[in-house]
Amino acid sequence: MPGGHLTYEDRRTIAEGLREGLAYAEIARRLGRPRSTVGREIARNGGPHGYRADRAQQATEWRARRRPAPSPSPPPAADARGRDPEAVRAFEQLLTERLGGVPAMAARVLACLFTSDTGVLTVAELTERLHVSPASISKGVGYLDQVGLVRRERDNRRERYVIDDEVWYRAWLVGTRSMMLWAETVRAGVDVLGPDTPAGVRLRTASRFFELLNADMAAAAEHFRQTFSLDRDAVPAQKPRPGDGPPA
Template sequence: MPGGRLTAADRRVIAEGLAAGLGYAEIARRLDRPTSTVSREVARNGGGADYRASDASAAAGERARRRPPGTDRVAVSPTDRGFAERLAAPLVEMGLPRMAARVLVGLVTSTAGGLTATELTARLGVSPASVSKAVAYLERIGLVTRERTARRERYLVGPDMWTRTWLASARSNAAWADAAHEGARLYGPGTPVGDRLAEMAHFLERLNKDMDGGPGSPTADMLTVVAAVMHAGGPITADDLASALGWPPDRATLALADASRFPMFTDPVALHRDPSGRYTAVARSDRLTGAQLSALKVRANSSAQA
């Protein structure tokens, strides 16, 4: 039922969808759930490569037994509030508006990773308008998502929030570096402005390279295994992939798991792991709407019949 807790049957649908190579959005459509519900469920239960419906149901039951009644619906203790303020302080120093930082920390430190506006208002002791403005800002920069149900709306910290933040920063640095290079060419080498812009461009490029880590970094390994799976031309196991790449098996296994868990790094390609543990590379279907996918299938069928 939309808005309720995931059932064992829902989790079987998720597992079957992942095994079939479906994206989170398509699985969510089949369940009539928000995409964030599916992505959060998969992330907290081992990621796309290791998700098992039975294990996820058992883990959910254990969490429910441990969770005190009314969690996140009562005021936080002075100790918790003090920690939240300390956690928010560096975010404010980095440039995040103070209220946005407090809301973000409130969501991060909530048991479920999500709260309603009413719960945030009570938790932070602020006005609904302040919460609304802060959430709108956090949503705009990709740190918070909304989950709408028939009765209420919850604000959530996505399972890949920090990954998306890193990607946004890297893309911003790359765009800034490109603009600086253009300016350096415009003003010409040897001129004060041209040299200044060239130095800026080189710094930003070095910063992005350091963030990525270069060859052997997790990001580079993810891209390498996806490229290798695509070039394999068919399903391939982690051990065979490691052998082909000349890597230790653990390195290949970890890179495959990371690429499955963080598909935004390999967008628009994603990895699909079949029940036998073999991997193939597929196009991410969650980049397209249901109508777009249907239209493409019709076109493909028409071309095949022509």
């Protein structure tokens, strides 16, 4: 996985890239890893002309067996709010896996933002939490910004990424747009296959299904936003304390 140890599949990708004559930077882009990682891997295992995936994997496993076993580290201490960091990380991983349809790095960034108390993180903070390169963070944030799930803010020279209370409303709208795209695509097939043919009738039915689903999803999202806005704005009036005088 990006940010962790290279796998055998990663090494096969490197070997294939070298056979195709690709530059290290292009191979790194295919893997979603820094160019320096690819360069070190190739230099350590025979160079660009002698690199073989199976040999590199065997050498890595041999080096790992020679390393002394690490001393057991003490369990991480609870955070300032008394939460177990391991439990938090496990939940972030679960949330990442359940964010279907979202690219892997974007899902990891979104999970970090969603589980942070402030809902605001910088590139440096995300890099430290996810153990990946700033370029990988930028790629994930780019997708989230494009679909409206995060927004960017500038704090002096630092760029911060922000998630707010309406993120799921916007995520739901992304889903409705996807439904509408399905409806339009399927509807186009009716003319191609003929409206009176069995295939055309099937496509017309599917198009109607997606149109109705889109309308229902949009209405549900708007209902949530209005209800949530009313709940948030309904702040009870503060009761006067004994000794308080009349308002000026």
